[in-house]
Each structure stands twice: as C-alpha cells, then as structure tokens.
Amino acid sequence: MASAAALIAALACGPAHAQDDTSQTDETAGQEITVTGTRVQRDGYQAPTPLTVVGAEQIQASTSTNAADFVNALPQLSGSATPANSNSAISSGLAGLNALNLRNLGASRTLVLLDGQRSVSSSLTGVVDINTFPQALIERVEVVTGGASAAYGSDALSGVVNFILDKKFTGLKGEVGGGVTTYGDDRSWNVSLAGGFGFAGGRGHVLVSGELAHVDGIYGTGDRKWNKTGTFIVDTNPAYVAGNGQPERLVASGVQIDTATAGGIITSTTLRGTAFGPGGSSYNFVYGSATKDPWTIGGNWQANQLNETVTLDSPEDRKGLFGRVSFDVTDDINLYVQGSWNRDHVINSSSEQYHLGDLTIKADNAFLPQAIRDQAALLHIASFSYGKMITDLPARGTDNERTVQRYVVGGEGHVQLFGSPWAWNAYYQRGTTDSSQTLPAITNNTRFANAIDAVYSNGQIVCRSTLTAPTNGCVPLNIFGTGVASPAAIAYVIGAPHRDETYTQDVASFSITGEPFSTWAGPVSIATGAEWRRETVDGVVDPIYSSGWRNGNFLVSKGAYDVKEAFLEVVVPLAKDLPFAHSLEFNGAVRGTDYSTSGYVTTWKAGGTWEPVPDIRFRATRSRDIRAPNLSDLYTAGVANSSTVRDPTRGNAVTAYTGLKIGNPNLTPEIADTLGLGVVLQPSFIPGFNASVDYYNIDIKDAIGSITPQETVDYCFAGNTTACAAITRGTNSGGQPIFTQILRQPFNLVSQTARGIDFEASYVRPLDSIFAGAPGKVSIRALATHYLKNYTNNGISPPTDTVGSNGDAGPPNWRYTVNLNYSTDSIGVTLAGRGVSSGTIDNMYIECTSNCPATSVAHPTISSNYLPGAFYVDLSLVYKFRLGGGTRVQAFFNVKNLANKDPAIVPRDAAGGGFFAYAANPTLYDTLGRTFRAGIRFEM
Numbered sequence: 001m002a003s004a005a006a007l008i009a010a011l012a013c014g015p016a017h018a019q020d021d022t023s024q025t026d027e028t029a030g031q032e033i034t035v036t037g038t039r040v041q042r043d044g045y046q047a048p049t050p051l052t053v054v055g056a057e058q059i060q061a062s063t064s065t066n067a068a069d070f071v072n073a074l075p076q077l078s079g080s081a082t083p084a085n086s087n088s089a090i091s092s093g094l095a096g097l098n099a100l101n102l103r104n105l106g107a108s109r110t111l112v113l114l115d116g117q118r119s120v121s122s123s124l125t126g127v128v129d130i131n132t133f134p135q136a137l138i139e140r141v142e143v144v145t146g147g148a149s150a151a152y153g154s155d156a157l158s159g160v161v162n163f164i165l166d167k168k169f170t171g172l173k174g175e176v177g178g179g180v181t182t183y184g185d186d187r188s189w190n191v192s193l194a195g196g197f198g199f200a201g202g203r204g205h206v207l208v209s210g211e212l213a214h215v216d217g218i219y220g221t222g223d224r225k226w227n228k229t230g231t232f233i234v235d236t237n238p239a240y241v242a243g244n245g246q247p248e249r250l251v252a253s254g255v256q257i258d259t260a261t262a263g264g265i266i267t268s269t270t271l272r273g274t275a276f277g278p279g280g281s282s283y284n285f286v287y288g289s290a291t292k293d294p295w296t297i298g299g300n301w302q303a304n305q306l307n308e309t310v311t312l313d314s315p316e317d318r319k320g321l322f323g324r325v326s327f328d329v330t331d332d333i334n335l336y337v338q339g340s341w342n343r344d345h346v347i348n349s350s351s352e353q354y355h356l357g358d359l360t361i362k363a364d365n366a367f368l369p370q371a372i373r374d375q376a377a378l379l380h381i382a383s384f385s386y387g388k389m390i391t392d393l394p395a396r397g398t399d400n401e402r403t404v405q406r407y408v409v410g411g412e413g414h415v416q417l418f419g420s421p422w423a424w425n426a427y428y429q430r431g432t433t434d435s436s437q438t439l440p441a442i443t444n445n446t447r448f449a450n451a452i453d454a455v456y457s458n459g460q461i462v463c464r465s466t467l468t469a470p471t472n473g474c475v476p477l478n479i480f481g482t483g484v485a486s487p488a489a490i491a492y493v494i495g496a497p498h499r500d501e502t503y504t505q506d507v508a509s510f511s512i513t514g515e516p517f518s519t520w521a522g523p524v525s526i527a528t529g530a531e532w533r534r535e536t537v538d539g540v541v542d543p544i545y546s547s548g549w550r551n552g553n554f555l556v557s558k559g560a561y562d563v564k565e566a567f568l569e570v571v572v573p574l575a576k577d578l579p580f581a582h583s584l585e586f587n588g589a590v591r592g593t594d595y596s597t598s599g600y601v602t603t604w605k606a607g608g609t610w611e612p613v614p615d616i617r618f619r620a621t622r623s624r625d626i627r628a629p630n631l632s633d634l635y636t637a638g639v640a641n642s643s644t645v646r647d648p649t650r651g652n653a654v655t656a657y658t659g660l661k662i663g664n665p666n667l668t669p670e671i672a673d674t675l676g677l678g679v680v681l682q683p684s685f686i687p688g689f690n691a692s693v694d695y696y697n698i699d700i701k702d703a704i705g706s707i708t709p710q711e712t713v714d715y716c717f718a719g720n721t722t723a724c725a726a727i728t729r730g731t732n733s734g735g736q737p738i739f740t741q742i743l744r745q746p747f748n749l750v751s752q753t754a755r756g757i758d759f760e761a762s763y764v765r766p767l768d769s770i771f772a773g774a775p776g777k778v779s780i781r782a783l784a785t786h787y788l789k790n791y792t793n794n795g796i797s798p799p800t801d802t803v804g805s806n807g808d809a810g811p812p813n814w815r816y817t818v819n820l821n822y823s824t825d826s827i828g829v830t831l832a833g834r835g836v837s838s839g840t841i842d843n844m845y846i847e848c849t850s851n852c853p854a855t856s857v858a859h860p861t862i863s864s865n866y867l868p869g870a871f872y873v874d875l876s877l878v879y880k881f882r883l884g885g886g887t888r889v890q891a892f893f894n895v896k897n898l899a900n901k902d903p904a905i906v907p908r909d910a911a912g913g914g915f916f917a918y919a920a921n922p923t924l925y926d927t928l929g930r931t932f933r934a935g936i937r938f939e940m
Helices: 004-008 056-062 067-072 370-378 445-452 464-468 487-493 631-635 709-717 911-916
Strands: 051-055 110-114 138-144 159-165 171-181 188-199 204-215 232-234 250-252 255-257 274-276 282-284 290-292 295-297 316-330 333-349 354-362 383-389 397-417 420-438 454-457 460-463 498-519 522-540 559-578 581-595 599-613 616-627 639-647 653-661 670-681 689-701 727-731 737-744 751-766 777-793 814-823 827-836 870-882 888-896 931-939
Touching: 051 056, 051 067, 056 067, 056 138, 056 814, 056 827, 056 870, 056 888, 067 138, 232 255, 232 295, 232 911, 354 653, 445 487, 454 464, 460 464, 498 559, 522 631, 559 631, 581 616, 639 709, 639 737, 639 911, 709 727, 709 737
Parallel strands: 110 159, 653 737
Antiparallel strands: 051 138, 138 159, 171 188, 171 931, 188 204, 204 316, 232 250, 255 295, 274 282, 290 295, 316 333, 333 397, 354 383, 397 420, 420 498, 454 460, 498 522, 522 559, 559 581, 581 599, 599 616, 616 670, 639 653, 670 689, 689 751, 727 737, 751 777, 777 814, 814 827, 827 870, 870 888, 888 931
C-alpha cells in the first residue's frame, strides 16, 4: 500500500503511479501505471471497479486512424457518435464529432478525460471530441465502466474514458498513412509528427506534436447496392383493416413514397399521377399493385430514390498542435504549462428539400406544359396539390468548423505533513471552442413560395408577386421536371443560415494525498481536494437567419453555470496474508457539489476487493452518481428543423412539420444508484491468463430527456394533454391540415435503468513456451457485453426497453470482440473479429402475419421485426525494421471488413423523415464495406 497514496493524488487532476502488472499487454508490462475511476493503484483486473486498459501498441496493431476508432469497437460502448453516423441532424451542430457513449446511455453521461483532467466540450451538449486529443502521444486509454462521480464529479454516470499521454516521451516519431474503400471512394490520409527532449540536465522536458488528416468522404451511398432495394415500413398495410388479423404495418421491398418524385407529381384532382421527368417532360406515374398513401409498392417505385444523398462518411479536414513544457524547480516541485490547438472542418449532406404533396400549384402556372394547362382548364381545375424532391437545388446539409483551444498551467510535488510524505497536485485550465455552423443550401420560405407561383406577363414568365410588387426581385423557379431550374432562380430561393457559438470552460483544482497511519493490514490512504469549474456559452446570429427558413432559424444561446466541489477518498486495507483473506480492502469516497443552477448534491462510493487466494478476486462497488443539466439542456434558445410525422387524425397520413428544440432552465440533476459485482480469475497454473466477469445495474432517477415528435403526436392523439401542449396546428396554402410546430424540450423523466454483464479474457505467452524454439509471442484477448436492460419511463409514453432494438434505438443483446495477435521483433499479425447479435427493428413492434392482436400506439403490429446479427473480420499486418542510426520503422497494412459484408438492411418508416435515411444502422453495422489502409511509422 505504500504506493497507493501516490495514485490517490490524481483524484481531481490526473494520474500518479501504480503497481507492476503482469496481466497487462506488453507495452505496459513491467512499468507502473495509474488507473482511472479510483485512486487506488490497480491494473484493470485488480481495480475495485471494472476497467479496460488499451495500450498504444494495441491501437497501432489495429492500424486505426485514431484512438476513438479502436475504443468505439469495445463492447462496453454502443451508440457513439462518429463522422460516419452523426451526419443527419443538420441543425444540431453535432455533425462530424467523435463522441464516446458507454452503455448506450448517451455521450453526455460518459465523462471523457485527458490525463485525468476535464477537457472543453466541442458542442453545446457538453460532449468532448476525441479528435482534439494529440493522437501521436496517446500512451494508453482506460475505460471505467461504472459510476465515478464521487471521484470526478458530474457526467461520470455511466463511466469514464481517460486518455493518457506519454508525457516523458523522448525522441522523434511520426506516421504517414492513407486509406480507401474497395469501391475506390472515401480516400483518406493522415500525417503526424511528435518529439520530446530534456533540458537543464534532465530537470526540464519539452513535448510537441502536430498532425494533419483528410477524408474525402462519401456523398450519398455510392455503389452500395444494399441501399437500392427500396425496403421500407409501410405505415398502413393496404391489406389491414381493424380486426381482420392482418398486421397494421408491412415490411416490403420495391417501396417508395408516391407523394413526391424527383421531377414532381400531381397528388390531387383528376390530374393525380401526372408526373414530370427530365427537361419537364410529363408521364403518367404507375402506382403499384398495392398502394396506401404516401407509399407505393411496386410500380414506378424507382422514380424517386430519396435516401441516396445522405452522406455515408463525412468529408473532413483536421489539423492539430500540442505542446508541453515541464520543469523540476526542486526535487519536490514540478511545474508545467501545456497548450493545444485543433481545427476540424466537416461537411455533410442530408436529403434534397422535399414537399410531400403539400405544395399548392395554381393551374395557370406558366411552367406547366401547355397540354396540362389546357386539360386543367377543361376540367375546371383551379389548383392542385403537388409533391416534389427539389433535385435541381443542392441537397441540404451542414458545414461545421470547430476551433478548440485548451491551455493548462499546473504543478505537482511532495511535502512533509504530520510526519509523513504527502503528494499534491494543482492546475488551472482554460478551454474554448469556437463553433461555426452553416447550412449552405436552405430555402427561404417566402422566396420559395413566391418563386414557384409563376405566371405570364407580356409574354414573359414572372413571379405572380411581381405583378403587385415590381421591385421585389423575385425570380421564377421551375419545379416541373429535373434540370429545369435556372441558376438565377436557384440563387434567389436558397440561402445559408449561419451561427457562431463559443463554449468556454475554466477549471481550478487542488488535491493532496498521503498515508497518515496504518492498520494491521497496511497503510491507510487518504486523498482530499477541491475544484471550481465554470461553463459558458455565447453566440452570434444574424437576425435574417433567425426565422423564415426551411431549416436552421437559429437563435442565440447564452448562459453559464458555476460548480464548486470538495471531495474525500479513503483506502483502508482490512486483511492481508490470512487464510481465505490473502487481501481485503475497502475503498470509499464522498463529494459535495454545489451548482449555481440546481443547488447542492452529494455523491458517494463504497466498494472493495476480496482476494481469498491469489488466483481469484471478488470486487463490488455501490455508488451514488449524478449528471447535472448541461448548457444545451438549460440554454438552447431555439433550433428549428423540418421533418415528417404520421398524423393519426388523418389515417396516418405523412405530414411535414417544423420542429423547435429549446432548453429548460428548471431541470434538476439526474441521480443514479449504481451497483457493480465482479470476479477476476488469474490462475497461477495457467501463466499469462486473466479473466473477469462483471455485473452492473444503473438506476437513474429524474433522468434528463425528451420524447420524439412522433411520440408527441401519438400520445396527444391518445389524449395526453402534456403532449398536446407541445403541438401547434394550422393549414397550408391549399387548406390541408399541418403541424405548424412541434416543440421539443428536455424534462426530468421518471426513471431510466441500464443493466448488463461484461466479460473479458486475455492470454499472453511466448510462443516457445508452447512450441520449443518458436520465435515471438501470441496473445488472445476477448471482450463481450451482454446488455440485459435499457429501460426508460418518461411518464408520458409507456415504458420501453430498447435492448436488442438493432434498428436504431438501443444496444444489441450481445456485442463482442476477439483479437488474435502474433508478433516477433520483425513482424506483427493481428486478426480481429467484432460482432453484434441479432435483434429487432424496434422492440415496440409485435411481429405477426396473421391472427394479429389488436394494434396500439405503444405496440403496433408488423409483418417482420427481425434484423440479423453481424460478424466482421479485420486483418492487420506490420513489418518492423531498422534504418541506419537506430531509427525504428514500421510498415503497416490493414483491411477492415475483410469479407466486404453488407450491413443488415434496416427498414425505415415515414416518421422522422425515415424515407430519406439510408437503410442501415452505422452504430452497429459496417456501412462502408471493405476498407484498406497502409502507411509508415518511424521512431528515433
């Protein structure tokens, strides 16, 4: 226990040192490390809370572009945001982030640290973008799967991911790499360089790094045939009648909406089905054999592939700089300054602007073919409903640029107190994120409405509005066909709503730790300290972008909160080297936290380890954890978006709406009670083998969340007055009922529960211990998580459990990885498998094909509710050699998804604009296909 005090010093500010660990991978074996989540020095198998340690050698062996890619493959994480899956929410500002999500409880409940210190968030939601860390200097990553609020404060509700840098690196190292998919797209490259050197006789140390990265991205789904089957959920099965035993919803292929096409289609009057193609030519749309608006099954379903423009992987340019200087002022005092600068530019696309039969076109429109105008006049049709994907306009999307800066000044050292040595650590940090978000191709509602209402005047086509306002500058827009809109008209109707926001984080922290006395089993370690933190958001929006646009309509978010905290942690050895008690320890912590917005709260942790014999260890923890509302929860001033919902008052007709997301300053912290029970096996008769099994249960009270717009509509229809209060209804220009606005605001839900079991096993042996004279070593590591429960009770809709909802909503029943590695001084071969279990599209559905029970809002019946699992194999090869002067070089080559396995096809429904989402869940399934990456690393 003599070394425990040094580790506990890291409670608020960073790691100290830990005991040797023969169970660690080669890069950490034989050196002392500090682990996250408790201030007791332990490796992953010895810690009282479950801990997975990933070393730099493992990350390099996988040849991942960055550490987040490797960490996200761990089974304990599910639903993390990556540039490949955070691209559809064009008004949220989240596109392109690499944000980690433990337990599928949300990235905002996973605390991400850099060297044990908080880092400024990259978005209003408080999540940290892993890409802002210096990738070349990451020594290891520690993943704690359990509540750690008593140790680190708010946000550590589902766990902590701590990225630890090699702060003593000496020398020069670099990497150049590139990649491409088997389809020839998504080309990427990265360059990094890092160096470290000592000065003043070794008392000082300088560390610097820089990196550049580029990804071409994939606009749309490219050559991926899996997205071309037209597989959707038809919201109302044409064969369904209440009580006839048929499922209400039908999963089918060859399906598309019939209320809009690429060239446009008339959706009302006797002209219904008149559609337009290239150059404005007209044709009769062939409705399928089974049609129920807005869907058609068969017929001209390929006339509109709505889901092929969503970015499959976001184009990205990233650059970063990092520097650190430390100096031993005395033998007992080390001072340091540290700074980093990162800029990330991410572009993505969503769908084209769509109108699902909600446009009203007057029959005298000048762009209509003369034959159709004549037919309308003959039939006395003055106007009609019209639907179109506005393919002549650029697809909607977002252009995000973030500049993240973080500066730290601090010190650490030792001091004699009360006759014993104590370690102290103090630092001040300031971080800022300047976020610039532009929506580059969004229509202005008024201009668009004026531009499509075109008439003849003196032989010229003009906007009808120009007849009464000749100087309004309106340019008529032709929406009858494809390739028919003039550049001037396009420029007139679209704009680029823009906002700038700045997130600022200030942290001041001090901690001290020591071993003031001993028990019969060893020294008692105590750590105590205090921390102050301030989070702010400020922004600028030009008033012209605050209203009147199809998307965006940004408002300025402003707000701040302060946090004051103090903590105490103890480690008490209770027994040592006794029969059935080779080791017994208690670990406890308490933290008092005072938020300027929500008041005082206490968090605590009690846990321990019991080792009856050296080969087996039991561990248990019980903790009270919190997540306080973040800046987005509290202060989002208003962000508008457009999408679709099913309207049950109109027979589930698909209806466009404008959504408005705002914050809620009355939120209170969510409080979690976490239980962890585990066992660790390190049998002495199997050298190099380690295994652990850990059960977890997280019960969250007053969880912060919101319900979806579709849930809002459904439960208003069912009579819930709270849901109805969030809806504003109106009519469009044609008199059709629409949702003028659906409000989405976070609130404190009733409860949320996550439960599961983690499994981990590893085996590392020199190969000559198995085969005499064989060179090198072999290692096997397997990890799996069995998700048992992910239950939410929001107090409005019926409680739901999303485990196994592989469509989008939740974690799979099982997620697992297995890695087999063989390495010598000159080569390294890694074969990695990763997989998820089969599941459902959504657990709310009841699958049946006949004799179906009565359908309901909470549990609709559906013809198929199955999604297959997936297993992917990756191969990595490394060749190591030396150049003159001792420079070590590695040439690496990696193939991900070796078999080029397609993702499971996830049928979408009309809610939430599902008809333009591509047919896969990228958080569980590989959507890029086989990907190659190669490059060179060197170190000297």
